[in-house]
Amino acid sequence: MYLEMALNHGEEENPLEKIYIGELPLMLKSDVCHLSGLNKDEILAKGEDPEDPGGYFIVNGSERAVVTMEEIAPNKIILERLGEVEDRRAKAIVTSIKSGFRARISLEYRKPRKSGVFLRISFPYVPGEIPLVILLRALGLSTDEEIITAISDDFNFQMVVADDIQVSEASLKLDSKEMEGLSKEERENYLQKTAVKYIGNRVAKGMTEEYRIKRAEDVIDRYLLPHMGVEENRRADKATYLAEMCEMLLQVIYEMRDPHDKDHYTNKRLRVSGDLMEDLFRVAFTSLTRDMSYQLERSISRGKDPSIKQAVRSDVLTENIKHAIATGNWVGGRAGVSQLLDRTSYMGTLSHLRRVVSPLSRSQPHFEARDLHPTQFGKICPNETPEGPNCGLVKNLALMCKISEGSDSEEIKTVIKEMGILD
Structure with a gap:
């Protein structure tokens, strides 16, 4: 594989260079394979079996099949009851996917042991769980009324949310004296800023206040429901989505709605070879860019003129991809994704290529x-x-x-x- 890139200094723009970045194994009989589109006689002339279905890779001389993985449908709210109905515990989960990045957002309702909130949410880069109402404040629903009405017009649901708002105010450590002289608009801004600070204390503990606020806003925009957008102007839409998610969860708690059947195939998706190879290439390419950055920094520190050709080590990308396919150890800690192709019989080969594995x-x-x-x-x-x-x-x-x-x-x-x- 070749990539056009240039090393620019400040505002100076250099011409693009075609740089060799590594090799990518090809799937047999795919569009880019030299066997693609050939008739039976042409395949025989190349010394290949015309009845071979393809759909596998050859790495280090071994035929490797990338097995299809089954997963819960992304970008969709899945409701789940935890324990028996009388336990009054339930969870709403969304696996949000944007440009390959996967963010699992989990909203859970459970009775607190002592004093605490009922509704807690977790999402990437925020340690532990935080109260939902605090996150909604950070997203722009500043007043109590806005939060309650956004979630539901059902009285029972509103009482649950109102209790959470009251309890969560203690976590925010609001300054009552500072709030006394504020106008309505100033009070709303103060509450929103305090909620962002609360999240900032989780994601950047010990840093300066300015950095904590900036980091919290960055985490909210990039890692909370990324499929809805990563721009600042999408916060209101994310708040509405979470409010709807909360109402659906409360409907399960009050037996007004059944939880989702996770085994129903409407709620499942299959990740085939292309999807899995996409994940693998993304991680391998990220490793390559980090290595390039390191090589350039090392050249500069030694007083050498940085060269883009010397900075690119093609074996970084190649070995990462080949190692994963050869061993079956995939990104995300999954094992057995790639397997040695079954050649016991023709039907055994077809069966192996059409295999679906649950996680x-x-x-x-x-x-x-x-x-x-x-x-x-x-x-x-x-x-x-x-x-x-x-x-x-x-x-x-x-x-x-x-x-x-x-x-x-x-x-x-x-x-x-x-x-x-x-x-």
Whole structure:
């Protein structure tokens, strides 16, 4: 692979150079494979088997299949009851994905042991859990009335939120004397700033106040529901989304709504080779850029003229990708994603290439996850699954099953606007 790049000094712009950055294994019979589009005779002339389905990689002389992974549908609220109905514990989860970055947002309702809030939320780069009402304040819902009405018009729900607001004020350590002389608008700004400070104390403890506030705002914009946008003007939309998420959670608690069936295939997505290779390439490319930065800094510290060609070590990207495919140890700590292709028989090869693996632990019962679900009809083979601990967790696609591709909602919105359907 080659990448056009230039090393610029200040405002001076240098011409782009074509730099070799590394190698990427190709999937056999893919569009860029030299076997793609050939007829039977042409494939035979190249010494290959025309009946070979392709769909695998060759790394260090071994045929490796990247197994399809099953996961919960991203960018969708999934409601889950924790324990029995009378325990009054439930959770709402969203796996927000934007440009490959995955952020898991978890909102939980549980009775506090002593005095505490009922609704707590967690998201990346914020240690532990924080009260939902404090996060809503930081997002711009400054007054108590705005928070309560945004969540629901149901009296029982409003009382739960009102209790949380009252308890959370102690966590914010509000200065009553400072608030006395403030106007309504100044009071709202003060409450919002205090909520941002509270989050800043979690994400940048021990730093200056200015840095804590800046870091908290950066975390909220970039890592809270990134699929909704990472711009500052999307905070109000994120607050509305979280308020709706909270209402749905309370409906589960008060038995006005059933929790989602996580085994329903509407709530699942399959990550095929392309998606998994995308994750792997992103991490490998990030490692390459960090290594480039280090090499350039080292050259400058030694008094040498920095050179972009010398700074790029192509083996960094190549080895990261080849090692993951060769061992099956993928990004995110997953193991067994890449496997040695089964060549016992032709049907065994086809079966292996159409295998679907669940991320659930084999040591736990997971009875419902292992069961055959009605929504798997036409998608998952009801018969082919191994015996033992993998039963029901390792599945295979049905014979006539085809996987559709996901689409970026922002691209669809852009096309709709260009067509003049929406302003």
